[in-house]
Structure formats: structure tokens, C-alpha cells
Amino acid sequence: MSAIRVDRVELRRVRLPLIHRFRTSSHAKRELEHILVALTDADGAVGWGEIASPSGPFYSAETVASCWAVARDHLTPLVLGREWEHPAELAGAMARVRGNHFARAGFDMAAWALWTAKGGVPLAAALGGTRPSVEAGVSLGIEASVDELVEQVAARVAEGYRRVKLKIAPGWDVAPTRTVKAVFPEISVHVDANGAYSLDDLGVFRELDGLGLTMIEQPFAPRALVDHAVLQGLIGTPVCLDESVEEPDDLITALRLGAVRILNVKVSRMGGLTPAVRVHDLARAEGVPVWCGGMHEFGIGRAANVALSALPGFTLPSDVSGSAKYYRRDVTTTPVTCVNGVVVVPSEPGLGWHPDIGFIASRTLQAESAQG
Template sequence: MKITEITIRQLKMKLKAPFTTSFGTFDERDFLVLEAKEESGLIGWGESVAFHSPWYNEETLQTNWHMLEDFLIPLILNKEIHHPDEVSQLFEPIRKNNMAKSTIEGAIWDIYAQQTGQSLATALGGKKEKIDVGISIGIQNSIEELVALVDGYVKEGYKRMKIKIKPGWDVEVMRTLRETFPDVAFMADANSAYRLEDAETLKQLDAFNLTMIEQPLASDDIIDHASLQKLIETPICLDESIHSLEDARKAVELGSTKIINIKIGRVGGLTEAKKIHDYCEAHNIPVWCGGMLESGIGRAHNVALTTLSNFILPGDTAGSNRYWEKDIIEPEVVVKDGYIEVPQQIGIGYEINRETVSSFTVAQKTYQ
């Protein structure tokens, strides 16, 4: 294939309910959507999961736009590409900026799946026809409100509840949840809110039979995570620390992580995500697919990736209606009885609603 035209759009979508992590609160989501046209007319879509500000990692929507416009798009336009795996080779001269790279790579995987007449899931090597779904629940104003939310999500069928924690919103919260819901699968996500000195607090979480604790320590620290894992029983799962297969290998070899949260954007695309998946499968490290409050496009890519065999644990890719009044794809991603049915149509398996995309677009530019 040859990509002859790329359009970047900046979208702004209001979240149904604010989402709070140890870093702060979101009321709306600002992100980039990329539309790539191939010479015979096929169109592929990608989403940049970078946020408006660099709290999760160093990338932002604006740095992604800059990287795409000034470096990445020129490396892709009018090049002959036989397989999406070649994209990461074309991007080799550019360091990091994984979310920006992933935005284009996702669109190319979409086109490749269409060209070869298969769903994105099948093109990636996925076999599952439905995937297990969990949900990530932000920090609330009170434990009572959190209990009420969890109760609702249990009734909706979500298979695992991820609870955002931070110092002061941790042990008592998890104790109450465990006492109220003895049989629910719970895990906690700290988004790097702790230091190794907090090991005593984190050790108290061992009493609540959590499936895992996600990214308790700093985003660039796999050494202290290995020390912490020796002090606590709850398995550690790394999120922010893993940007590549090499990061995954080192963290696994050091004993810093027993489970890995794979996010397509954070690792630079589907090809690298698949490599991490394959490495973890060979080393008995279960993986699951993280979420970044995606629109339908990123969500569809997550659904496809999750069909690979070592995505054993439920992911964070909840239904569109958990985030948006109206998503930009049709049909929307629907969760029923804790599952998402994987679409079998070619490509990402959902149609992009251009009218809805336009209604959320605040800036756009086309490159040829």
C-alpha cells in the first residue's frame, strides 16, 4: 500500500461523568484522530491517546500533532508499505513519542486488515469471539458513593473492578469494598502515587485478596518495584513503566512485575503490543489491555488486540456508554453480561460516523 493523504482532526468530547486519578480530574477528553487514505481509496483510522497535559506520560496532544506533522507523516506518505510491521522500521530514526507513532500505525493496520479481507482482530492473530471486560473506577468524594458505583457495575456484569487509589484513599477504601463485596474481583491502580517508603501501607492491601496492584511507584522505576514486590504478596502490574518489549523483558527479569497492562499507544503501536504479548505468553506473565478513555476508534483497536490468547485478565475497555453520550462509531462498543462481542467485519469492524466526528472537531489539517 501507499498512503497518499492523511488528515488529522482534534476532537473534544465531554465525559458523562468526571474521572479522577491520583493526578487530577478530567471532565472532557481532547484527542487526535487520524484518517489515512491509501492509493486505491481504502481509508484507515487511528487515535492518539495522548492527553491535553503531560500527566500520564511526557506526550500531549500538541506534541503528538507536532511529531506527526514534522516527522512521522513525511516518513510515511507515498512510501510502499507491504505490512504494518514495517512502520516501526520507518519510524526508527525518531526516538520515543510512542503515542504519536501509534496513531499512524493503527490506521495502517486498519487498512492492511481491509486489504487482506479480514477483521483487525484476525489480522493480528486473535481468535477470541468475545472478550471479558472490567472497568476502571476513579477516585470518588466518599466511600459510600464508590460502593454505590461498584454495586451498579457488578449488576451490569463487569468482570473486574479496578479502583483508583492514592495516599489517604487506599486501605480503608479497599477494606470496605472487600467487606461489602466478598466475591468481586478487585484490583487497585495508584498511577505512581507511592514511594518505596510506603511499603507498609501497600502491604496492608494484601489482606483484601486483590488480583493485582497497578503501578504503585514511579513511572521510570523498575528497580524499586522489584524491591516492593519482595515485600508484598499482591502481584504488581506495571502500566506507565512499560514502553517497549525491552522494558517488558527487563521488568520481568528483575521481578518488578507479575502481570503487564498493555496499552497500544504507550508502546508505540499494535506491532510492539503484539511482541510484548508474545514475550509475556512465553514467560507465563498474563497481560490485559489498559484503557485511556478512548473514543470508539481507539476502543475498537483495543477490542481487536484483546482477542490475542494471552489477554487472560479482563481489560479496562468498557462500553462506549460508560464514557460518552454519543460515541463516534456505529454501532457503539457494547458490554453485555461482562463481555464485548468482537466484530467480524473487515477492518476495525465499526463504521466511523463522520457527522458525529465533525460535531466534535475543533481543528483539522490535511497532508499530501
């Protein structure tokens, strides 16, 4: 395929209401804003990507507002008019922008979507995917009561999901987790702390260690890799890292310390599909199983997650649950669907799901474009 040159970049800030409020230890979300990126080449072909950053700086330092500024003022000028033959070349050019992984991820995703659509290749196959379908899990937030949490788990199990991730925080950890495990002994359960604990909370983790969990995800702060290694040495349940690993070098450090036995790979946190594949390859070479985490992506980002989850190292259920769990209507013409806990990997070129241009326009709060 000949070189691609991006002649137009369009950014759209889009808001969708959530079907069910999602509560974490710091805040509750009733709706989400993400930024959609459209890259148009000289032939008029378009590739779409999604900047799935949170609105506030609670998961990472990036926000929708900061991503908008970086996308408009720094990434767009780097992309416009540049010729490239493979998305990795564009990712290399964007690496001049330090950090800002969420913002870079949207552009990298759009580049892969454009390149695979023009080349007539399914995105999953281009990334190295080998599975025709992927097993999906769901992530559940902190509810008002344990009974309400059990209701949410029951609804997801009834839909066919066999893996549930529970958010935990000090004061909401052992009791709700023990209840869910007791009521639903047949499903896989793991907990995600989003860095809310410290080594002073070893008693909590010793109790969780006895519940037969698949993993304990990100118990401590992102840079507390030594503490994660200490905890892993004291419990049998695998420690999974999320926020701690943003770059391949972070994973190398965690591996050398013995701080990680499972890795959550998020396209957004890694800065796009290009580095996510690189981290997958490294983890697989070290024998560390990975799974694809989510940021409540709209259909564009969800499509990229499905494609990534088809890679051979993704041996655990990923957060690629159907759009209907989160949104009554998604930004794609057809939603991502999950049947009996399984999502089919598209075999058509590109993302496999197509943007609903009219609906996107109706939900757009802000839009800007640039020509090159």
C-alpha cells in the same frame, strides 16, 4: 495483497464530554480531546487510528498538543508516499521518531485498519486473536467519598462487570479498597497507583496485600524497577506494571529483576498494535499474564483494544468496557457495547466499527491534511 501507498493523511482534534467526571490523584477530567488519524491510499481506501494521549503531561510526557506537532511535522512526512506490504514495515519507518509512543500508535493503528480492510481480514484475526469475545473490566477514579465510590461500583456490577480497578493515592487507598472488597466480595478488584507511592509506604502495601486483590498496579515511579522488585519480594499480591514498560526491552529488564508478575499492555503506551503484539508474545513466552489497559479511548481506539484483547495471552479482564460508560455518543456509527461484562470481537474486515464522519466533523476542533 499488493503494496499500499498512503496518498493522504488527515488529522482531526476531536473533543467529547465525559458522562462521569474521572478523578485521579492529580486532576479531574470532564471532557477529553483525542486526535483521529485517517490514512487514505491510492485506491481511496481509508484506515482510521486514534492518538489517545492525555491533555496534560501527568500520565506520560506526551500531550494532545505535543502529539499534534509530532504527527503533523514528523510522522506524516514519514508515511506519505511510502510503499509497504505489512503494517510492521510502516512501524519500522516511524521508529526513527524516538519516544512519542502515543503519536506513533495512532498511525500504526490506522495502518492496521487500512491493511486489514483491504485484505478482507478482521483486525483481531490479523493480530493473532483467537477469542470470539473478550471479558471487560472497568476503571474507577477517586470519588468525593467512599459512599460515592460504592455507588459507582454498584452501578458497574449491575451492568454485568465482574472486575473493577480502583485508582488509589496517598490518603485514598486502604479504607476505600477494603470497603469495596467487603461490599462486593464476589467481584475481582485491583488497585492502580499510577506511581504515586515509594518504598516508604510499605505499610500501605502490606495492608493492601491482605485484602485479596488481583494485583497492585504501578505502585512506584516508572523507572523504579528495582523498588518494584523489592516490593514484589515482600508481598504475595502480584505487582503489575503499566507506565514502566514502554518498549520490549523494558519488559525484559523488569522480568530479569523480578519486578513484574502481571503486565498491563496499552496500545498507546507501546506505540501501536505492532509493538503491543510483540510485547504480548514476549510476556506469554515468560508465563506473565497480560491484560489490555485503556486511555478512555473513543470508539476507534476502543475497537483496536478489543481486537488486541482477543490474543491468547490476554487471560485477565481488559479495560474494553462499553462506550456508554464514558460517552453519550461515540465517534463510531455504532458504539462498542458490553453485555454482562463481555464484548464480542467483530468478525468483519478491518476495525469492525466504522467512523461516524458527520459526528466527527461536528466535534472537531482542529483539522489538517497532507497529500503525497
